[in-house]
Amino acid sequence: MIFSKEPLLKVMGMTKYFGDRVGCRDISFELWPGEVLGIVGESGSGKTTLLNTLSYHLEPTRGIILYWSEQQGLVDLGQLSESQIRYLMRTEWGMVRQNPREGLRMRVSAGANIGERLMALGVRHYGRIRKEVQKWLERVEIDTDRANDLPETFSGGMLQRLQIARNLVTQPRLVLMDEPTGGLDVSVQARLLDLLRALVAEFNLSLIVVTHDLAVVRLLTHRLLVMRHGEIVESGLTDQLLDDPHHPYTQLLVSSVIQV
Amino acid sequence: MRGPLKLQPKMKSKSVPLQEGYNFAYLDEGTKRMIRRTLLKAIAIPGHQIPFGSREMPLPLGWGTGGIQITAALIGPDDILKVIDQGADDTTNAISIKKLFVKTTGVQITERTEKATLIQTRHRIPETPLKEGQVIIYQVPIPEPLRFLEPREPETRKMHALADYGLMYVKLYEDISTHGRIATAFMYPVLVHHRYIASPSPIPRFDNPKMDRMPALQLFGAGREKRIYAIPPYTTVKSLDFEDYPFEIEKWDQQCALCGSRESYLDEIIKDDQGGRLFVCSDTDYCQQRREKGKNASPSEVVAMKAVRRKKGDETT
Numbered sequence: 001m002i003f004s005k006e007p008l009l010k011v012m013g014m015t016k017y018f019g020d021r022v023g024c025r026d027i028s029f030e031l032w033p034g035e036v037l038g039i040v041g042e043s044g045s046g047k048t049t050l051l052n053t054l055s056y057h058l059e060p061t062r063g064i065i066l067y068w069s070e071q072q073g074l075v076d077l078g079q080l081s082e083s084q085i086r087y088l089m090r091t092e093w094g095m096v097r098q099n100p101r102e103g104l105r106m107r108v109s110a111g112a113n114i115g116e117r118l119m120a121l122g123v124r125h126y127g128r129i130r131k132e133v134q135k136w137l138e139r140v141e142i143d144t145d146r147a148n149d150l151p152e153t154f155s156g157g158m159l160q161r162l163q164i165a166r167n168l169v170t171q172p173r174l175v176l177m178d179e180p181t182g183g184l185d186v187s188v189q190a191r192l193l194d195l196l197r198a199l200v201a202e203f204n205l206s207l208i209v210v211t212h213d214l215a216v217v218r219l220l221t222h223r224l225l226v227m228r229h230g231e232i233v234e235s236g237l238t239d240q241l242l243d244d245p246h247h248p249y250t251q252l253l254v255s256s257v258i259q260v
Numbered sequence: 261m262r263g264p265l266k267l268q269p270k271m272k273s274k275s276v277p278l279q280e281g282y283n284f285a286y287l288d289e290g291t292k293r294m295i296r297r298t299l300l301k302a303i304a305i306p307g308h309q310i311p312f313g314s315r316e317m318p319l320p321l322g323w324g325t326g327g328i329q330i331t332a333a334l335i336g337p338d339d340i341l342k343v344i345d346q347g348a349d350d351t352t353n354a355i356s357i358k359k360l361f362v363k364t365t366g367v368q369i370t371e372r373t374e375k376a377t378l379i380q381t382r383h384r385i386p387e388t389p390l391k392e393g394q395v396i397i398y399q400v401p402i403p404e405p406l407r408f409l410e411p412r413e414p415e416t417r418k419m420h421a422l423a424d425y426g427l428m429y430v431k432l433y434e435d436i437s438t439h440g441r442i443a444t445a446f447m448y449p450v451l452v453h454h455r456y457i458a459s460p461s462p463i464p465r466f467d468n469p470k471m472d473r474m475p476a477l478q479l480f481g482a483g484r485e486k487r488i489y490a491i492p493p494y495t496t497v498k499s500l501d502f503e504d505y506p507f508e509i510e511k512w513d514q515q516c517a518l519c520g521s522r523e524s525y526l527d528e529i530i531k532d533d534q535g536g537r538l539f540v541c542s543d544t545d546y547c548q549q550r551r552e553k554g555k556n557a558s559p560s561e562v563v564a565m566k567a568v569r570r571k572k573g574d575e576t577t
Binding site: 082083086105107108109111112115116117119120121124125126127129130147148 | 409418422424425426427429430431433434436437438501502503504505
């Protein structure tokens with residue numbers, strides 16, 4: 001991990017209401033370059049809302065999100081125009097969805113899925129795009145001769161790896177992941193986690209990983225936020241928090257893990 | 261195109277009588293004004309799709325109701341109308357539209373591209389270069405060039421607003437990786453005035469270069485989708501491509517079996533059951549004019565002409 005003076009992301013009092021209902025409330029945390037932050041909590045606790053609000057897919061009702069951009073320096077996401085947000089999301093940010101079918105374009109080939117971000121950034125040279133596609137397919141361990149195949153023909157694990165490649169092709173600094181291992185069998189999960197750890201180390205990537213799987217949290221994340229009813233109830237270093245949970249809900253969560 | 265009409269124009273077509281009881285050019289004046297206002301807006305923002313209150317027409321959707329409504333909104337008693345379908349003046353769609361306007365306006369109809377003031381077209385731009393003062397009206401089935409890649413209308417509108425056009429290149433990328441070249445043969449997307457990506461309607465990509473800096477006004481009407489867009493005269497229109505796979509038009513190693521043209525867009529016609537085939541101009545007016553100007557037909561050309569006539573079921577050409 002490379003140490004820097006400034007965090008990558010600083011969230012202050014972020015709140016999202018859906019009418020009267022709370023999506024997430026008073027979320028504050030910092031994320032540092034190269035850090036993997038886990039967010040756990042039962043379903044309906046506002047984890048996905050938090051990710052969507054963070055990436056401005058949903059506009060927060062209140063709160064400030066500061067991001068230290070490589071190109072623009074310190075930016076307040078709330079002050080950016082929609083086109084600037086979109087630009088940021090496809091250059092310095094990435095979003096890996098739980099269901100790869102939402103994060104991928106299922107009607108175009110794997111190669112086109114990986115190349116899309118490059119083309120959106122104005123790369124107009126087919127040969128160069130193709131080269132990047134090959135490189136990233138190799139990096140996420142998909143046979144390069146599958147480049148022209150439709151994602152429909154891929155297995156669940158391959159789809160998730162393809163989605164990661166599609167996001168990483170522009171070398172983002174921050175990737176948000178919503179249940180990246182959801183629905184995958186255990187051996188595929190393990191390979192995916194290995195891959196993510198390698199990518200984090202290689203590119204000094206910061207990850208925010210939403211999951212309800214404590215094993216994923218233990219293996220992947222450095223720091224952990226526990227959410228309940230839209231609020232953070234406990235936060236700290238992952239190992240510390242899992243070994244010595246203070247909040248009753250965290251205790252319940254940790255004790256609910258089935259030991260094999 | 262001219263002011264409100266007081267008098268019914270003089271009958272010019274001998275075969276079809278002017279239909280009583282209809283307003284000039286079928287649509288009521290209010291609707292025509294609404295369409296003309298939309299057209300002004302469309303011309304002011306080249307390539308940008310403007311919604312309009314598309315009306316029910318006496319021809320079914322898919323038969324060029326968008327183009328027909330634009331023509332109806334613009335046509336005046338002095339206009340000379342040409343209607344083509346796939347380049348031909350004498351196919352069903354073109355004939356039906358011409359009949360509608362002859363019955364409701366009595367305007368003069370022509371097949372000569374250079375004589376027409378209004379040209380309504382489906383799937384082609386005439387080979388004869390258009391001039392200043394002419395208006396070409398395209399019938400458009402799907403005005404949204406991003407539609408097949410992004411089915412959500414709010415999303416495509418946003419993409420246009422933000423000029424967020426990476427997705428369009430995904431389509432071209434797919435073509436090259438599947439076919440080794442950009443295989444999109446028609447509805448080849450264009451960038452209008454360096455800003456909006458627009459669909460040129462289903463014309464062959466052969467016609468795309470004709471749109472660039474065309475002296476005539478180009479109007480596009482989609483009746484079912486309720487959209488109008490426009491390209492004003494002398495506007496830059498660029499066909500999208502990659503640096504290492506530049507835009508190219510179709511080429512034939514054949515020439516037109518009737519007029520011998522090597523420059524025009526050719527249709528392939530099956531001659532017999534033995535797999536015999538020949539190529540002829542898709543633009544019937546262009547082909548006809550070349551034949552009139554040129555030498556007498558050779559025996560082989562006579563055979564070819566007969567085959568084409570049989571194919572098109574037309575005795576008079």
